[in-house]
Amino acid sequence: MITVKAKPSRESVNRLFSVTAPPKRTIAAFSVLLLIMLTALVMSIVYYKKGRGDLIFVVCGTVLVCAAVIFMVRILRYPARRFRVLQKTAPDMVQSFAFSEEICSVRTECTGINAHSEQSYGTVRRAVYKEGWFVLIFGSGNGISFHENSFTNGTPQQLSAILREKLGRKYRVK
Amino acid sequence: MVKANVKYDIKVHSAAVKSSLQYRFYRVLAVLGAVEFILVSFAAVISAYSKHRLTADLILYLSIFFGIFIGSVLKLLFMNPVRSFRKLSACYPDLKYEVVIGGENIEYRAVSANSKENSVYSASRLVSARETMGYFKLNISQAESIFFSDTDITEGNADELRKYLSNTLGNRYTVKEGWI
Numbered sequence: 250m251i252t253v254k255a256k257p258s259r260e261s262v263n264r265l266f267s268v269t270a271p272p273k274r275t276i277a278a279f280s281v282l283l284l285i286m287l288t289a290l291v292m293s294i295v296y297y298k299k300g301r302g303d304l305i306f307v308v309c310g311t312v313l314v315c316a317a318v319i320f321m322v323r324i325l326r327y328p329a330r331r332f333r334v335l336q337k338t339a340p341d342m343v344q345s346f347a348f349s350e351e352i353c354s355v356r357t358e359c360t361g362i363n364a365h366s367e368q369s370y371g372t373v374r375r376a377v378y379k380e381g382w383f384v385l386i387f388g389s390g391n392g393i394s395f396h397e398n399s400f401t402n403g404t405p406q407q408l409s410a411i412l413r414e415k416l417g418r419k420y421r422v423k
Numbered sequence: 424m425v426k427a428n429v430k431y432d433i434k435v436h437s438a439a440v441k442s443s444l445q446y447r448f449y450r451v452l453a454v455l456g457a458v459e460f461i462l463v464s465f466a467a468v469i470s471a472y473s474k475h476r477l478t479a480d481l482i483l484y485l486s487i488f489f490g491i492f493i494g495s496v497l498k499l500l501f502m503n504p505v506r507s508f509r510k511l512s513a514c515y516p517d518l519k520y521e522v523v524i525g526g527e528n529i530e531y532r533a534v535s536a537n538s539k540e541n542s543v544y545s546a547s548r549l550v551s552a553r554e555t556m557g558y559f560k561l562n563i564s565q566a567e568s569i570f571f572s573d574t575d576i577t578e579g580n581a582d583e584l585r586k587y588l589s590n591t592l593g594n595r596y597t598v599k600e601g602w603i
Contacts, residue, residue, distance in 0.1 A: 361545030388514025
């Protein structure tokens, strides 16, 4: 049995969100949209200054660009915000993970929360081992992340071997 | 004490997805994108008639609003409850859970063919609660929430739960008529 005990950190939250692909796609789509919005705004200002455009389109462009920038900043700062809220609401949170041949279990403890779950490896949607960090994303959308220094029993190589055997192509070492 | 036994089927999942903030956000964005696209289209037609030309910024605004509308619709299709339920039930077949609410704690016990979970949350950890179209959503944290219908309640009743949530959360317990 491999056991891990970890306290959520800014890095662990960042690692968790770095694995989930949809935010990256959203950022890429909004970057393109923001570029088009900026072009439209610049054109509206030029037309307005030449007396060929309407003020409403300058206002419309400004509002659009501001809204897109706020949305982008919120997406980019989401992991940091999640960690800040976590620190504020559960500063004493400790998570213990146990990996056996058949199941992986997660125990979360802090003031007001005592949660324990056991899941078979069939519920793991994706797992990544990168730069000393393990990240596992479950089918529910929730995930766990921990550093290789957090092992209390077993070694990262042993866990890596179990994940490779149980998850196959869903597990990647980067 | 209020107890609910939930069999997580497509109906509950669909309600859970539709009540999520992300789904509601993209739905509003799709409607706004469509409305703005129609308004700018009118402006473009009027501009083309009165000035006998169509400026490049108008064409760009048209493409932006069309992009927002199409992007939001694609995102909503991607979040389609039927599709996401198929994925979820592949990971957690026959998911059932029991929620016990009352006194100091909220107990949550979930079982599926691939998993089991036992959680006890202090009532003070409840961030907010929302009642929509007969469904209760209790937000434990940013990432965790418990979702069930008033018809899933097996002990106690919905009025008892409403009273409990009002006393515990005050104005953080909201009742909405529609999904938005």
